[in-house]
Amino acid sequence: MWALGILAVFYCVLLFAGFFAPYDFAAQNRDMPYAPPTTLHFVDSQGRFHFRPFVYDPQKSPLLTPLNEGDSNQAYPVRFFVRAAPYKIAGVFTSHVHLFGVDEPGRIFLMGSDAYGRDQFSRFLYGGQISMLAGLLAAVFSVSVGVLAGGIAGYYGTWIDEILMRGGELFLALPWLYLLFAVRAALPLHISQWEVFLLLISVMGLIGWARPARLIRGVVLSAKNRNFVVAARGFGASDAYLLRRHVLPQTYGVLLTQMTLLVPQFVLAEVTLTFLGLGVGEPMPSWGALLSSLQQYSVLSSYWWMFLPAILLIPLFVVFYAAADALQELNRSVLL
Amino acid sequence: MRYLARRSVHALLLLFGVSFFSFALLQLSPGDFFTPMDLNTQTSSDAVDALRSEHGLNKPLLVQYGHWLQSAMKGDLGTSFAYNSPVAPLLAVRARNTALLTMISLILAWIIAIPFGVWSAAHHGGWTDRAGGVVTSALATIPDLMLFLALLLLAVRSGWFPTGGMTSERFADFSFAAKVKDLAVHLFLPCLGLALASLAPLIRHVRAAMIEVLDSPFIRAARAQGIPEHRVLLRYAFPVAANPLITLFGFSVAAMLSASLLVEVILGWPGIGPLLLEAILAKDVFLVIGAVMLSAIFLVIGNLVSDALLVAIDPRIRLE
Secondary structure, eight states: OHHHHHHHHHHHHHHTHHHHOSSOTTOOOTTOTTOOOOOOEEEOTTOOEEEEEEEEOGGGOTTTSOOOTTOOOOEEEOEEEEEEEEEEETTTEEEEEEEEEOOTTOOOOTTOBOTTOOBHHHHHHHHHHHHHHHHHHHHHHHHHHHHHHHHHHHHHOHHHHHHHHHHHHHHHHSOHHHHHHHHHHTSOSSOOHHHHHHHHHHHHHHHHSHHHHHHHHHHHHHHTTSHHHHHHHHTTOOHHHHIIIIIGGGGHHHHHHHHHHHHHHHHHHHHHHHHTTSSOOTTSOOHHHHHHGGGSHHHHHHOGGGGHHHHHHHHHHHHHHHHHHHHHHHHHHHHO | OHHHHHHHHHHHHHHHHHHHHHHHHHHHSSOOTTHHHHHOTTSOHHHHHHHHHHTTTTSOHHHHHHHHHHHHHTTOOOEETTTTEEHHHHHHHHHHHHHHHHHHHHHHHHHHHHHHHHHHHHTTTSHHHHHHHHHHHHHHHSOHHHHHHHHHHHHHHHOSSOSSOSSOTTGGGSOHHHHHHHHHHHHHHHHHHHHHHHHHHHHHHHHHHHHHHHTSHHHHHHHHTTOOHHHIIIIIIHHHHHHHHHHHHHHHHHHHHHHHHHHHHHHTOOSHHHHHHHHHHTTOHHHHHHHHHHHHHHHHHHHHHHHHHHHHHOTTOOOO
C-alpha cells in the first residue's frame, strides 16, 4: 500500500509543478546551454560551514574553472518560498511563490539545462504534468471503451460478443507500436499542441481497450448469472438498471487494477511517440520531448545529465507496478 | 488437417482485418501526400487533382480498398508517393533486415531464458531464484527506450561498436568471412538490446511453467526411482513444460516486432522501423499500409511456426 501513497504524493507534486519548479518551463538562458547540474555547497572558500546551502554562478562554477585566489566568485544562497515568475496552479489560480530559488542573476539547475539553457528540473516537473496526464486520461479512455465493449459483449452475448471479441483479438495480436504508428499516421501532423495532446490520448486509448474489455467480459459473464441478478431481473428490472446497479459494480476491482497497469504503459507510449517526433512538440515539455535531444550523438555522449529524466522514470515505474500488485492483492482478498 | 485449415482461415481474417482497418483510418484522415502541393501557389490545383486521380485518391473508400486488395493479391502493394516506386520491393529489403534482426534476437532471448528459467524453477525459493527474480523485475521495469539509449551511449562512448547501419562502407570488397564478421559486429548491439528487452517475461514464463510441472506426481515418481535430477529436469519435466512456452513463442514475436521498431530507429538499423517513421511523416499512405501489413504477416508466420512446433514436439496433440 505504500506504493499508492507514493503515487499520490507524486501526482500532487506534479499538480503543483509550478510551485516546486524554480523556473518556467519555457524560460530560456541562451548564454547557458547544457549547463551541468548545479552543485549545492555548504562550505565556502574560507572553509566556513553554512546551514543554508548556496550555489555559484553556473558559468563561473568551480566545476568548470578551477577556483583561483581572489576570484570574484559570487555565491547565491538558496532561498525558500521566493517570489519569482508567475505560474498557474491547475490552470486556474495564479501564484508567484516558488518552493526554492536563488537571487538574480544566479541560476539553480538541479538537473542541468538543455540546449536553450532551460532548467531541466522545471521541465521535468512540467513535462510530468503532460506525460502523466496523457497516461491517466488514455487509461481512463481505454478502460471506459473496454467497459462498454466488454459489458455489452458479456451481457448480451451471441453475435455481438463474437464480433467485439474477434475485433479485440486483432488489437491484442498486432505489435502495439506498429498499431500506434498506423493510427498516428492517420492523423494530421501539423495541428495545435492541445489537439495533438488530445489525439495522442485517443490514439493510445483506442489501442489499449481490448485487454480490459476481455477481463470485464469475463467478470460480467459470471456476474449476470449470480442469483441476486437473476432475482432482480425476475422483479422486472431493465437491462440498463441491472448493468448499472448489479453487474458493473462487480467489475470495479478489475478496473482499478487495470488502470494502474495501463497508466505506466501509456506514459511510456507517450514518451516513445514524442521521442520519435510524433507527439507533443516544442515548447511544450513532456518526458518524451526531454529525451528526444538524446537522439543527437553529441548530446548523448557529452552531457550525461540529459539522461537524468530517463533514470528518474525507472523508480516511478517500480512504484506503479508495486501499486498494481497491491491492488490485485486487495482485490483478491475482497473477492474471497 | 482441419486444425491447420482453421488456423489458416484465422490468419487470413487477421490480414484482411488489419489491411481494412489501416486503409480506412488513413483514407478517412484529413489531408494526404499531395496536400502540401495544394498550398503551393506555383502548382495549379488542376495538376494536383490530376495526380490524385492518377493514384486513385479521389475515389470512394471502398472502391479504393477493392483496387488495393485486388493488386495486393498479385503482390503489388501500390506505389510509394515519396519514393515514386512500387512499395513491395522497397519493403522487401527492409523486411529482410528486420527479419534477420528479430530472428537472431528471438533465438538469443530464448537461449538465455530457458536455462535461467529452468535453473530458478529447480532452485525454487533458494537465494539464486530470488536474486534472479530481482534481476528480471529490474529488467522488466527498465523502459525499452532507456535500454536502447544506454546501448547507443555505450557505442558512442566506447567506439567498440558501430553506431548504426548494417555494413561498413567497403562491404562489397570484403571476403566472405570478413563480410560475416562485419555483419555480426553491426548486429551485436541491436540484437543485444532486443533480446534484453524481451527477456524478462520469457524467463518468468519458463520458470512458472517448470514449477508447475515439477509439482506433478509423475516427477515425484521419477525422483523416487532415483533418476538423476538433471535428467528429471531436462528429459522429464522440460518437454511437458514446453507446451505453453511454444504458444508463448508465437506471442513473443509481436512484442519483439514492436521493440525492433524502436531499436531500429535508435540504433540505426536499416529495417522497417526507420522507413515506417519516414512514411508516416510524409503521409505516404501505401508505404504505411504495406509496413503494417508486413508486421501482421511476420506475426502470422510466427504463430504458424509455433503451431507447427507444437505439433512436432507434443505427442498429445494429434492432427486428425
